[in-house]
Every structure is written in structure tokens, then in C-alpha cells.
């Protein structure tokens with residue numbers, strides 16, 4: 001078996017990895033994004049040979065190139081959670097084999113077990129056993145947030161591909177981020193505008209605001225769930241109050257002119273950014289120029305210290321951190 005990083009190693013956005021096994025080539029995620037190469041380095045040959053695609057979660061940087069993969073001739077099964085399929089908008093052309101947390105599937109000679117990754121609704125990490133090798137793929141991973149996580153602990157693997165989004169970055173631990181964000185919201189007495197993705201941080205920020213006693217106007221739609229499976233605490237029905245004191249914007253990239261107009265016309269509300277801001281983006285411009293604007297980190301991935309602790313808590317022969325432009329692996333493929 002040969003490991004090939006087709007995207008998302010030494011870079012971020014176009015996450016796509018290949019376990020190139022003779023019997024059953026397996027793709028791991030198929031994302032879109034990143035400043036340099038938005039598409040993974042997929043070829044017709046790879047698309048036709050791959051028998052399985054494991055999808056960790058429904059964020060665009062993990063699923064956005066699936067249409068391209070299908071165009072190139074992929075005829076394999078897509079293994080993911082039913083919730084991920086739903087939050088991805090139930091794409092009609094995905095030939096899915098659903099896997100639930102703690103379930104093991106034996107398919108095409110591979111043995112695949114899924115666990116909850118704690119990053120957003122439906123997010124999974126995988127144990128893959130194939131041709132006598134064991135591989136762990138974390139997907140985007142957060143142990144300690146609002147989403148339930150089955151920790152990666154006590155695992156033995158020939159290769160572990162671990163979420164390195166915060167590798168080499170100064171990121172506070174989750175508890176500290178929540179404390180700082182709470183102080184910023186309280187200072188503004190709940191009069192805040194917060195951009196947040198519809199699946200992931202959105203649900204967490206909504207929970208934080210309502211716990212602090214503030215009503216929330218959700219501009220856009222937050223994905224939610226009736227199931228207890230994916231969340232640590234039941235959040236209950238998500239209610240959007242048009243007169244809410246706080247505003248959550250799901251158009252976090254400010255693609256619609258109305259979103260920009262809303263934050264520009266309402267300078268009484270403190271605009272708080274909680275995620276990464278892409279250089280040159282509208283969001284970055286607003287963060288730099290709009291008065292009454294703050295930035296406060298809200299963790300969606302494990303920190304550098306947590307990555308180190310995770311690696312120490314397992315027996316991995318080799319570790320590859322993906323989703324970071326700060327790593328500098330000399331080779332993007334190697335035999336296992």
C-alpha cells in the first residue's frame with residue numbers, strides 16, 4: 001500500500017488522501033478550497049481505480065471536490081454518516097454506505113470502523129484495516145467542544161493522519177476561548193453580530209448566547225438535530241427571534257451584499273469574528289476597518305498541545321498532520 005496526499009498536506013482546503021492499495025484503493029475526503037490549489041490532484045486513473053471514499057464530515061474543504069471526482073469516473077461507494085449526507089444536502093449522485101459511530105463495516109476487503117470526531121454534526125474519525133495495515137484518519141477533530149467526541153486513545157496504527165489545522169499556531173485551549181468570548185459578549189450586553197458556519201460553530205455559539213440569556217436572530221439557517229447522538233448536551237429546539245438581541249450570520253464569508261449591508265448599517269452591535277479570516281476576504285476587510293469589531297478565537301480543532309497529547313496517548317508508527325500550511329513534509333507519498 002502507498003500513501004499519497006492528493007491535497008491538504010503542507011496546505012489546507014483541498015483535503016484528499018489516497019491509501020493506494022492494490023486490492024482496494026481508498027480515498028479519504030475530497031475537499032475544495034485553499035489559496036493555491038483549490039482542487040486535489042485527482043486523475044482519471046485514480047478516480048476510476050478508487051473503490052471507496054470515506055467522508056469525515058460535510059464541510060466544503062472535505063466534500064467540495066466530490067462532483068469533480070464523479071466527473072472523473074469514480075464509481076465506488078461513499079462511506080459516511082447519514083447525518084453528513086443530510087447536512088451535505090443529500091446529493092443524489094452519492095452512492096452511500098452509511099456508517100454509524102462505533103460500527104464496523106467489512107467492504108471490498110477493508111475493515112472500517114467509525115467514531116465521533118467532535119467537530120460538527122455527523123463528523124467521524126475512522127480506523128481502517130487493509131492488507132495487514134492499520135490506518136487512523138481523524139478528519140477534523142475536537143475533543144472538548146460542544147459536540148460529542150469518542151477520543152482517539154490507545155490505538156495502534158502504522159499510519160495516523162491527524163487534524164493539524166492549529167499546528168504551529170498560538171491557539172488558547174477551549175475553556176479559555178469560551179471565557180474570553182463570554183466576556184466580549186457580556187461587555188456588549190448581548191448586542192453582537194457573529195458570523196458562523198451553519199454546521200459546526202453556529203450551533204455552539206447559539207447555545208452560548210442563549211445560556212447567557214440573550215435572544216438570537218439567526219440570519220440564514222443553522223443545521224440542527226433531534227438526535228442526542230452528536231451533541232454532549234441536548235440543545236433543544238433552535239429558535240430564531242427576528243427581534244433577537246444577538247445576530248448569528250450563516251453567510252460567514254459575506255457572499256451576499258445584504259450581509260455586508262447588515263453589518264455596516266448596524267454599528268451599535270459588536271461584530272465578533274470567531275474563525276479564520278482568509279487574507280484579502282471581505283471578512284478580513286471588515287475586521288480591519290469596521291468600528292466596534294472584535295476577534296475572539298473559538299476552537300474547532302485540537303491545539304498543538306492537544307495534538308502532542310493525542311500522539312503520546314497512542315502507538316503510531318508514523319504520523320502525518322494534514323490541514324496545515326505550516327508543515328513541511330518532504331514527501332507527499334510513501335509506502336506503508
Ligand SMILES: [Zn+2]
Pocket residue numbers: 057059119140
Ligand atoms: Zn471541518
